[in-house]
Amino acid sequence: MATVLSVSGSPSATSRTARLLRHLDERLIAQGHEVTVLDVRTLPADALLGADLRHPAIVEAIALFDRADGVVIGTPVYKAAYSGLLKSLLDLLPQYALAGKTVLPLATGGSTAHVLAIDYALRPVLSSMGASHIVPGWFTLDKDITGGDDGTPALAPSAAEPLAQVSDLFSAALGGRTNLLAATG
Template structure:
């Protein structure tokens, strides 16, 4: 069983990104992985923006990233880039903190024009931080995400299938890395 950190980069408490990520966490847990959540919006803003790694909440977040096998990073796309909250967290992490880790980038956005933001904005940063394996990311249109009253998410079959394939590939990669002792 691999340890997975599920990071939500949305600044909104009612975010479709966050609801979608929580549903995907359930699927990862069903694969036998231990999933821990990190909602960046819950970190103290002053400590986050000042990169105060001595602050207990920030130190805990850095520790969580450093001591996990895999990371799912979900972010809304704003102005063709990942969220500023996610940028703030990534900026304060040690440069090579993702070395030896498998990463799955996920994004949500209002326009298909933002579909390449994962590959052109987020993936280079993850590579620079030493991610050993970055699984092919997925972009989901906001209009495809319906948050139900119970907090679960409904997606049209093509979007659901694509996300499930991404999560399943991430889970398989984690199992393979664990089997190799990587």
């Protein structure tokens, strides 16, 4: 199927955003996609904030975007916008780094007051980076994301079903893109 890059823009090592993404990654893998994880917080801060485009970790991060058929972008919402950490990475990517890619934006936050951050803050940036298809995103309340006793991510049923729907829409869009690439390749 398709190659998916799963990007967490959370600065936290115990991130609910990352838990949400790992839950989604499992579903995408079960649907036959190859998933690569990129936690932006693991990139060297000096290279990321210093815009060192020659640093090996930044070169590899950019290459991951280039190789992906689809990209899942997950971010916590701070002050009604996506994280500054994610912005630092997006600023380093080539202008059309998402050209020809299907993108699924996800956000987490403490209040439904932040639900529009995907459409008003993140979606315009993803669009300007050339994404060919941005599927409807999903906002999940922090309280609906937990970890199981074994460390596996767990979602409240009220969050799990809508997330499954948007991930299936993303997967279907990837399938169409992969079939299109095969037909033209």
